[in-house]
Amino acid sequence: MSQMNHYSANSFSRSSQHMDKEFVYTDEELIARFQNGDEQAYVELVNRYRDRLMTFVYRFVNDEVIAEDIVQDTLVKLYTHKDYYRNIAKFSTWIYTIAGNLAKTELRKKKRRKVTNLSDMGSEDWEYQIPAVERDTGEIVQGQFAEQQIQKAIQSLPLHFRTVVILRDIQELSYEEISKIVEVPLGTVKSRINRARLQLQEMLKELR
Amino acid sequence: MNRYQFEDLISDYLENKLPIAKRKEFEAFMEANPEAKDQLESIRSLMKSMKKLPEVKTSDGFTAKLMKRVEFEKNRPSAKKYVTSAVGKTYFGFTPIYATVMTALVIAFVVVGMQLVPKTNNNSTVLPTSITAETSIIPNSSSPKPYQNDDIMLAEDNDSTDVDGPARVKSGQFDDKIKLVGNK
Numbered sequence: 001m002s003q004m005n006h007y008s009a010n011s012f013s014r015s016s017q018h019m020d021k022e023f024v025y026t027d028e029e030l031i032a033r034f035q036n037g038d039e040q041a042y043v044e045l046v047n048r049y050r051d052r053l054m055t056f057v058y059r060f061v062n063d064e065v066i067a068e069d070i071v072q073d074t075l076v077k078l079y080t081h082k083d084y085y086r087n088i089a090k091f092s093t094w095i096y097t098i099a100g101n102l103a104k105t106e107l108r109k110k111k112r113r114k115v116t117n118l119s120d121m122g123s124e125d126w127e128y129q130i131p132a133v134e135r136d137t138g139e140i141v142q143g144q145f146a147e148q149q150i151q152k153a154i155q156s157l158p159l160h161f162r163t164v165v166i167l168r169d170i171q172e173l174s175y176e177e178i179s180k181i182v183e184v185p186l187g188t189v190k191s192r193i194n195r196a197r198l199q200l201q202e203m204l205k206e207l208r
Numbered sequence: 209m210n211r212y213q214f215e216d217l218i219s220d221y222l223e224n225k226l227p228i229a230k231r232k233e234f235e236a237f238m239e240a241n242p243e244a245k246d247q248l249e250s251i252r253s254l255m256k257s258m259k260k261l262p263e264v265k266t267s268d269g270f271t272a273k274l275m276k277r278v279e280f281e282k283n284r285p286s287a288k289k290y291v292t293s294a295v296g297k298t299y300f301g302f303t304p305i306y307a308t309v310m311t312a313l314v315i316a317f318v319v320v321g322m323q324l325v326p327k328t329n330n331n332s333t334v335l336p337t338s339i340t341a342e343t344s345i346i347p348n349s350s351s352p353k354p355y356q357n358d359d360i361m362l363a364e365d366n367d368s369t370d371v372d373g374p375a376r377v378k379s380g381q382f383d384d385k386i387k388l389v390g391n392k
Contacts, residue, residue: 046274050266058264068266072274079278147261150254169258194219201251 027091035082046075053099059166060103062155074099093180153203161196168193209237214244
């Protein structure tokens with residue numbers, strides 16, 4: 001019970017940086033505790049990662065319901081495959097890899113469904129229609145309109161560009177972490193991020 | 209520097225990862241090409257906007273739903289092999305299943321190998337086998353003095369017709385019928 005309080009004091013903080021140092025466990029310590037049978041450590045990992053993963057997956061698949069299902073699958077996999085984690089990589093790298101792979105699989109399935117039934121219009125086809133709002137040219141990159149346009153532009157990127165730019169510019173991961181998650185060399189990651197930004201800028205330049 | 213080279217370096221410039229010399233060259237190109245400067249500012253602005261995108265939160269019932277699924281997975285027979293703790297249950301880095309398969313393969317290899325060896329090396333094994341047989345016979349024979357290994361060939365000459373027995377042979381006293389090569 002004392003252990004539960006020990007964790008729950010910090011359970012709902014998004015970032016561990018603001019936690020009381022006395023109570024902070026690193027992600028790697030938590031997964032080690034979980035591997036040794038401490039289920040409360042699993043709950044703490046879920047609380048730390050569920051929104052981060054949700055943001056990543058949503059920006060990737062552009063559908064909240066599907067994104068939440070993928071995050072659920074990721075966290076169930078964390079539970080069932082906990083012993084597959086080895087303390088040679090950061091926990092965040094491992095969990096983002098699982099989520100990214102599941103998201104890619106889902107997108108492939110979605111693409112197949114679209115090919116087989118062209119009349120089946122996905123929610124993303126109507127959800128991000130440009131709303132009839134007045135453009136305030138001075139504040140164009142801010143607010144809901146800009147967010148929707150950026151989201152739409154991200155969706156039109158090829159998958160290998162989309163993954164890296166979300167991880168870098170939205171999730172703010174390091175190049176090294178991204179390189180491990182997508183399993184490509186560091187130089188390729190840098191090049192892809194640069195290309196992705198150029199493509200996004202090209203798509204969104206009319207907004208500026 | 210041309211436009212392509214400039215575009216390749218935009219992210220490095222924005223993240224302060226260009227060496228000073230390259231940075232100066234980059235800035236000189238921007239000064240000479242206002243549209244390049246616009247492009248850079250546009251990307252800088254885009255990066256800021258992406259950082260400001262709101263976090264997408266999971267729904268209220270997320271954790272409860274997750275725990276239900278976890279319970280379900282725990283009780284699912286096919287999932288139990290994963291759910292049950294396997295910490296320390298690896299053998300030389302192999303999971304028990306792979307370790308079993310590997311062990312079976314090694315045993316199969318050894319058994320098959322043992323069956324193949326006598327057939328392939330038939331000629332080479334005859335001599336050692338016969339020698340072994342003889343050496344194993346000698347100590348068990350009724351001879352009062354077992355021969356040393358060096359005397360094996362001599363011992364073979366001392367067959368049943370040798371009435372003098374091994375004692376004479378050993379002392380170097382040969383029968384007159386035997387002529388040595390050096391005898392004139």
